[in-house]
Amino acid sequence: MDVREMHDGWDWTECSGYVVAAGGIRKNLNCYRPFQETEFLSLISALQEFRADAIAISVVSGNIREATLITRRIKEAMPLPVIWGGHGPTLEPDRCIKEADLICIHEGEQVIVDVAERIDSKSDFDGIPGTWVRNTDNTIRQYPPRPLLKLDDIAFPNWSPEDNLFINGDSVIRNYYPTNLEQNYIITTQRGCPFSCSFCIESRYQEDFGKKGSLRRRSPQLVIDELLWAKDNLPIKRVLFYDDVFTVNPRWLKEFLPLYKEQVGLPFWCYTYPTTHNPEMLSWLKDAGCDAITMGIQSGSPRILKEYFNRPTLTDRMITAGQEIVDSGIYGEFDLIFRHPFETEEDLKETFDFLCKFPQKMKAIWFAEMTYFPNHFFTNEATQKARENILAFGEPYQVSETLYAYYYRLFRLTRMKFPKARIMSLANDPRFRENPELLDEHMKYPEDKLAEAIERKKNNPSMTY
Ligand code: SF4
Known part of the structure; x- marks a missing residue:
């Protein structure tokens, strides 16, 4: 199905992430309803009421287009400097400085203090390390980077x-x-x-x-x-630690x-990595209130992990790490990324075989397709490989849409509470490979189980089904 059909009346950001959710349905993660005129007017009115001296916008790769729209509207209404910071200008400074008056490259907490001091002293923004500044004649001045901050x-x-x-x-x-x-x-x-x-x-x-x-x-x-x-x-009841790897x-x-246990005492969620936890650490986490944890797996193919993802983690260790989470009594989820030009059917098959061995109690709300962020090593390599694939097979991917649809469903099957023999018999039936949608009727969640899962989710918002 064309993804656009599913989002009639909505728009989606650049670098949109696509995921495959239950039933093998492909969804766009980064949709929004296009901005309305009333929203722009409310924003301008709120900024005027606030009597802002400058406007700072946090911009990531996925919202440069939206930040551009907002910046232009603000500039039409108010003669104020607009400053952009975040991954967006850090990765694509040439593009972003065309819209903002000043962009912050990398960390911005000290930059914004320097900018505020310049505004207070009625000076210009010349020479602030870690920034690019656009002059009124549209020439650009680039200043050297600043050292990384001490987080404290x-x-x-x-x-x-x-x-x-x-x-x-x-x-x-x-x-x-x-x-x-x-x-x-x-x-x-x-x-x-x-x-x-x-x-x-x-x-x-x-x-x-x-x-x-x-x-x-x-x-x-x-x-x-x-x-x-x-x-x-x-009004909070739980904590989400968004550290890349909390267990490091x-x-x-x-x-x-x-x-944390003594002074905060709220349940919490965090990320782990297959090689950074062990049963003892998981017991500390659980004791302190950790009731949900997510671990990156990303692929079950050693070739993809090592040669393309730069994640040379052994699949045996990933299975053990998943079992350790299950044994700890903490609710566990995992991330998986696929659909990129390097992938072959053999890699998908290895991921399926891996998932068959990976503890069934480790859940996945969805499986993510690869997102290509600008100016990343992987993006550059994948773009080149996609060109080669088009020359060789007429398509950017080496795996057909039908085969992806088939493997989406096989991956999902491994997370259902089916006996292994049933999963294997479905996977080995050649009819489903040709017509993956025929698998759908074997993948229905029984109504009573669904009601149970919804109830569980109500009591624990970080859980998925
Ligand atoms: S994807 Fe890899 S590099 Fe990025 S935060 Fe996770 S473990 Fe670290």
Whole structure:
């Protein structure tokens, strides 16, 4: 099915992520309803009321187009400098500086302080390290990068409802804690990652900063202080640690987790990596309140993991790591990424074989297709390979749509509570390979089980079905 058909009346961002959800249905993750005139007017009116001196927009690769629209509308209405920071301008500065007056490359917490001081002293933005500035004649000045920040020097993010408002259609909601966060508080305790997966922003940043210095972590007590503020001031009931790999430093965790249990005591979710946890660490996490954890697997094909993803983790270890999570009693999910020009049917088959061995109790809300972010090593290589595939097979991928549809369903089957013999008999039936949709009637979730799962999800928002 053409993905656009599923999103009639909606738009979707650049670098949109596609996932394959239950039943093998392909969905776009990054849809939004196109901005309405009333929303622009509400935004301008709120900024005028706030009497802003400058507007700063957080821009990622996927929302440069939307940030451009908003920036142009703001500039039509208000003669204020518009500043962009985030992954977007860091990865595509040439594109972004055409719209913003100043862009921040890499970390921006000190840049914004420098900008505020310049505004206070009525000076221009010349010479602020880590920025590009566009002059009124559209010439560009580029300033040298600044060193990475010490994370303990950065202020806590301001989620105070009285300082936030939400514009949606005709409504402007004040005193607002983002509803998409539900009752969760999102926090990071570190920046950087010890790994360098080829498709990930971390590998791109390691090219700029080197690997060693880029992994930094906040002091345990400062993280606790932020969480205590959040607990006292926001309607939160759980914590989501968005660290790339929360389980990376046992010594830090050993200090942090008892403090967390004693002073914060909320259930929490975090990410792990197959080689960074062990049963003992999982027992500390569970004891401190961890009730859900997600582990990156990404592929069951050793060839893809090693040669293309730069994740040379042994598949046996991934299976053991999954079993350790199941045995710990923490609810476990995993991530998988596929559909890219390097993949062959043999790789999909190896992933299916892997999933048959991977603990069934490890769940996946969906399986993700590869997203290609600009100026990444993987994107450049995949683009080249796609060209070669087109010359060789007439298509960018080496696997046909029908075969992808078939393997989507096989992957899903491995997560259903079916006996292995039933999964294998379905997988070995040649009719389904030719007509994957025939598998659908074998994959229905019984109504009573679905009701049970919905109930479970209500009681634990981080869980999937
Ligand atoms: S482990 Fe995760 S965060 Fe780290 S480089 Fe790989 S994908 Fe990125």
